[in-house]
Every structure is written in structure tokens, then in C-alpha cells.
Amino acid sequence: MSVNQIMFILFASIIVIFSILTVSSKRILRSALYLLFVLVSTAGLYFMMNYNFLAAVQITLYAGGIVVLIIFSVLLTSRINDRFASVKPAKAISTVIVTAIGAFVSISSILQHNFVPAAGVEPISTDVKMVGMQLLGYGTNGYALPFEVISVLLLASMIGAIIIAKKKLD
Amino acid sequence: MNFSFYDFTGFTQSIDQALKASMSPFWAVTIELVLVGVSILAFYALLGLFLVYWERKVCAMMQNRLGPNRVGPRGFLQTIADLIKLLLKELIFIKNADKLLFNIAPFIVIIASFMAIAAIPFAKGLHAMDFDIGIFYILAVSSLGVVGILIGGWSSNNKYSLIGAMRSGAQIVSYELSVGLTLLSVVVLAGTMQLSEIVESQRDAWWIMKGHIPVWIAFVIFLIASTAETNRGPFDLAEAESELTAGFHTEYSGIKFAFFFLAEYMNMFIVASMATTVFLGGWMPLHFWGLTGFNEIMDFIPPFIWFFAKVFFVIFVMMWFKWTFPRLRIDQLLQLEWKYLLPLSLVNLLIIAFIAMMGWHF
Numbered sequence: 046m047s048v049n050q051i052m053f054i055l056f057a058s059i060i061v062i063f064s065i066l067t068v069s070s071k072r073i074l075r076s077a078l079y080l081l082f083v084l085v086s087t088a089g090l091y092f093m094m095n096y097n098f099l100a101a102v103q104i105t106l107y108a109g110g111i112v113v114l115i116i117f118s119v120l121l122t123s124r125i126n127d128r129f130a131s132v133k134p135a136k137a138i139s140t141v142i143v144t145a146i147g148a149f150v151s152i153s154s155i156l157q158h159n160f161v162p163a164a165g166v167e168p169i170s171t172d173v174k175m176v177g178m179q180l181l182g183y184g185t186n187g188y189a190l191p192f193e194v195i196s197v198l199l200l201a202s203m204i205g206a207i208i209i210a211k212k213k214l215d
Numbered sequence: 216m217n218f219s220f221y222d223f224t225g226f227t228q229s230i231d232q233a234l235k236a237s238m239s240p241f242w243a244v245t246i247e248l249v250l251v252g253v254s255i256l257a258f259y260a261l262l263g264l265f266l267v268y269w270e271r272k273v274c275a276m277m278q279n280r281l282g283p284n285r286v287g288p289r290g291f292l293q294t295i296a297d298l299i300k301l302l303l304k305e306l307i308f309i310k311n312a313d314k315l316l317f318n319i320a321p322f323i324v325i326i327a328s329f330m331a332i333a334a335i336p337f338a339k340g341l342h343a344m345d346f347d348i349g350i351f352y353i354l355a356v357s358s359l360g361v362v363g364i365l366i367g368g369w370s371s372n373n374k375y376s377l378i379g380a381m382r383s384g385a386q387i388v389s390y391e392l393s394v395g396l397t398l399l400s401v402v403v404l405a406g407t408m409q410l411s412e413i414v415e416s417q418r419d420a421w422w423i424m425k426g427h428i429p430v431w432i433a434f435v436i437f438l439i440a441s442t443a444e445t446n447r448g449p450f451d452l453a454e455a456e457s458e459l460t461a462g463f464h465t466e467y468s469g470i471k472f473a474f475f476f477l478a479e480y481m482n483m484f485i486v487a488s489m490a491t492t493v494f495l496g497g498w499m500p501l502h503f504w505g506l507t508g509f510n511e512i513m514d515f516i517p518p519f520i521w522f523f524a525k526v527f528f529v530i531f532v533m534m535w536f537k538w539t540f541p542r543l544r545i546d547q548l549l550q551l552e553w554k555y556l557l558p559l560s561l562v563n564l565l566i567i568a569f570i571a572m573m574g575w576h577f
Contacts, residue, residue: 046241047241048241048244048245072313074313074316074366074369074370075313075315075316078316078319078362078366081362085359097346097347097348097352098347098348098351101348101351101352101354101355102355104355104356104358104359105351105354105355105358108355108358108359108362109355109358109359109361109362110358112362113358113361113362113365113384113388116362116365116366116369116384117365117381117384119369120365120368120369120377120380120381120384121381125311125312125313125369125370125372126311172347173347173348173351173408
């Protein structure tokens with residue numbers, strides 16, 4: 046077994062175990078922490094694929110941004126002794142069945158697919174320069190339009206948030 | 216084994232080849248990982264001890280006192296004695312705390328700073344990981360530390376800890392923007408995010424000399440914002456001892472408190488080495504245009520001495536801040552960032568992008 050395989054198994058098992066714990070934990074802040082572990086391990090998978098830029102984006106946006114936001118809102122709203130109510134048995138059993146079917150369908154379709162290593166195809170460079178050129182390029186493979194549309198959307202939501210949060214001046 | 220203080224590449228490569236020649240690639244890689252990990256860990260602990268001692272000496276100097284002077288020569292062993300005391304102290308468990316989160320929080324803080332230190336170039340070839348996104352990676356992993364502070368403050372089940380954690384969260388999240396924007400201004404000039412290449416681009420002169428006044432402004436903003444990001448005075452509202460006892464780590468005792476303490480000092484080191492690498496030329500010696508004789512004398516000093524001299528200079532400036540400025544209020548703190556530093560660094564970035572586009576920098 047090579048180092049890469051060991052690392053993959055480590056990351057994959059962290060992702061699986063903590064994903065389940067995230068949805069099954071009864072304390073909301075613990076769920077947030079388990080979610081952090083899942084997101085950081087996903088970044089580890091990107092590092093293994095040598096896609097460093099995406100891994101750093103994953104850590105900054107999801108682990109450093111979204112999880113911090115979730116924790117902030119939990120800190121403002123919940124108390125340390127708060128617990129979720131227990132799930133009714135019927136509901137729990139139906140959830141398990143639905144998840145098992147979903148897992149079976151996706152795993153079996155992945156296992157049946159015959160993966161062949163791509164031959165004669167140049168691997169795409171993933172360094173920051175290429176990513177930046179493509180993101181702001183308007184020729185072939187350029188993403189300038191979606192990029193600008195998303196920035197307008199973000200600006201609109203930012204202004205909306207400020208207007209909602211602003212106190213009435215009277 | 217060709218060892219030289221000027222270029223560690225040959226030294227590390229000869230270790231790598233010796234390991235690869237004597238065993239299978241799997242074990243060679245594993246042993247290399249362990250070697251790098253242990254050496255970084257030892258460096259981390261020793262440097263932390265030294266910085267605590269130095270901070271106390273600097274503080275004493277600012278306040279016209281002697282500082283630690285009993286244990287060892289000039290009190291040099293004081294922090295080691297303190298460490299032994301902290302190791303022997305009882306770990307107190309809070310009755311109504313969330314035990315898992317309470318115990319895990321110091322580790323998150325310390326792992327975040329430990330991950331960042333691996334990407335810092337200490338000298339030529341003395342660099343654990345050289346990512347093509349170096350600066351971005353350090354920003355990303357150092358933003359993980361705030362999670363540990365927030366969780367530690369909340370799970371202590373104590374109103375002081377909670378207020379301290381909320382303050383520190385708000386502070387770190389907002390000052391991160393200025394830190395990122397000011398680092399980006401040098402990335403625009405250097406044209407790369409890879410730390411080794413940024414250092415290499417300063418071979419003739421450091422960016423602070425080459426980039427005109429905008430880089431000076433960026434450097435000052437970076438110093439202010441990064442002092443705030445490390446939760447140090449005058450921005451230490453998160454642990455403001457006169458109002459919050461000790462802020463987010465009020466309930467921590469023994470070695471867990473020491474972890475928070477150590478992480479604070481190491482974050483200061485990481486921030487100072489970022490300032491060194493990006494603005495002050497990393498391990499490059501001081502060069503002036505035209506002065507060939509002077510430049511050759513400077514070349515004679517080994518790179519890692521240059522690196523640590525610059526880092527300790529920046530750390531000294533940050534300690535100077537702490538012991539001379541009074542603490543800010545939380546509204547003043549957020550106003551400083553959102554109304555002054557952030558607009559200033561945005562405009563500054565624009566000016567630097569224009570300079571880089573016109574090729575006006577040296």
C-alpha cells in the first residue's frame with residue numbers, strides 16, 4: 046500500500062464518520078465542529094490531487110468562512126445545555142432506509158463504471174495563473190460573464206443585508 | 216554530504232537520496248515526514264519559550280524594570296521553569312462545560328498555527344512545503360485558529376469567556392480582509408504567490424525599497440492589521456484582563472492554557488515572518504544599487520541569520536506596540552478597520568496595480 050492510498054483511506058474515513066456524526070449529533074455546536082473536520086478533510090483530498098488552489102479556497106471559504114458564521118450564529122442563539130429532541134423510531138427507521146437506498150444506488154453505479162486512465166490527453170495545469178486567466182477570460186473556456194454575474198449577485202445581497210440590519214433613523 | 220550555510224538544498228537532497236537508497240520509497244517518505252514534523256515541532260516549542268522570555272524582557276525594558284533575572288544567566292531559564300510548572304499543574308474540568316469541545320479547542324488553535332509554519336521559507340532550501348499558492352495557503356490555514364477560540368469561549372459556559380470569544384471572532388474576521396489585501400499588493404508586483412519566488416524577486420532590492428510609497432502604506436497597514444489578527448495589544452480586547460478576567464481562556468488551566476499562550480506567540484512569529492518574506496526580502500541580504508563592496512560583505516552573512524534578524528525586528532516592533540499603546544474599545548476597533556484601514560488598503564491596491572501595469576516599480 047502506498048502513502049497516497051493510506052492518506053486517501055484516512056481522509057475518506059474521516060469524511061464518512063464525521064459526516065454521519067454531523068447529522069446525528071444532538072448538540073448543535075458539536076455538529077458545526079464535525080462539519081469543520083469534514084470540510085478540512087475534503088481540502089486534504091484536493092491537496093492530494095495537487096489542486097492546491099481549490100484546496101486553499103475550500104479551507105478559506107468553507108472552514109474559515111461558513112463554519113465560523115455557523116458558530117457565530119450558534120453562539121448568539123443557543124445555550125450550552127440545549128439538546129435536540131430525540132427522533133421518533135418510525136422516523137429514524139424510514140431515514141435509515143432512504144439513506145441506505147441512496148447509498149446503494151450511488152455506490153453500485155460507481156462500482157459498475159469501468160474507469161480507464163485517459164490516454165493521450167494533456168493534464169490540465171491547475172496553477173493560479175491558469176485559473177485566474179480562465180476565470181477572467183472571455184475567449185474559449187473563459188468564465189468572465191458568470192464571474193461578473195456572481196459579483197453583481199453578491200453586491201446585491203450585501204446591500205440587502207446592510208439595509209435589513211440598518212437601524213431606522215427617527 | 217555537502218553542507219553549507221548559504222544553500223540548504225544540497226544538504227536536504229543528500230538526506231533524501233541517502234534514505235531512498237537504503238530503503239523502500241514508502242519508508243523513505245514516512246521517515247522524511249517524521250523528520251520534518253519532529254524538527255518543526257522542536258523549533259516551535261523552543262521558539263515559543265524564547266519569545267515568552269523576550270517579551271518579558273522587552274516589557275521590562277519599556278517599563279524601566281529588570282524583568283526575569285534569577286533563574287539561569289539573565290533569567291534565561293525562567294520560561295523553562297514556568298513550562299515545568301504549567302506541565303505539573305492540575306487540569307481543572309468545568310462541571311457544566313461541554314467537555315469534548317472544551318478539550319479540543321486548544322488543539323485547533325495550535326494546529327492552525329502549526330500548519331502555517333510549515334510553509335515559511337527560512338533560508339534557501341530550508342522550506343518544508345513550497346506551494347504555488349504559498350501566501351494564500353498561509354492565510355487560509357491561519358484563519359482556522361478563530362474556530363478554536365470561538366469554541367473554547369463558548370464551551371467554557373462562562374459569560375466572560377463568551378464575550379471574549381465573540382469579540383475576538385469579530386476582530387479576526389474583519390482584520391483578515393486588510394491583511395489579505397495588503398499581501399495581495401505585493402503579489403501584484405511580484406506576479407506570483409509562491410513564497411520562494413517572491414523571495415527570489417527581491418534579490419536586487421526588497422519590495423519595500425522597490426515599490427515606492429504605496430508599498431510603505433501597505434506595510435504599515437499590514438503591521439496594524441496583523442497585530443489585531445493575533446489578538447495582541449493594543450487590540451487584545453478578547454482577553455482584556457481589566458474587564459473580562461482573561462477572556463476566552465479564563466477557564467483553562469495548566470498545559471491547555473499554555474497551548475493558547477504558545478499559539479499566540481507563534482502566530483506573532485508567523486505574522487512577522489510573512490511581513491519579512493513579503494515586504495522585507497525574506498532571507499535575502501540587504502543590497503543597495505551600485506555599492507558592490509557593501510553588497511558582497513552583506514552576502515557573506517548566511518541567509519537564515521538575515522531571516523531571523525528581520526523577523527525578530529518585526530516582533531520587537533509588535534511588542535513595542537503592545538507596551539506603549541492603550542487598549543482600544545470594541546467600537547473603535549471595528550471603526551478603525553471598516554472605516555479607515557479597509558478603504559485605504561483597497562485604494563492602495565488599486566494604485567499598486569496601476570504601478571505594476573505601467574511598470575513603474577524597479
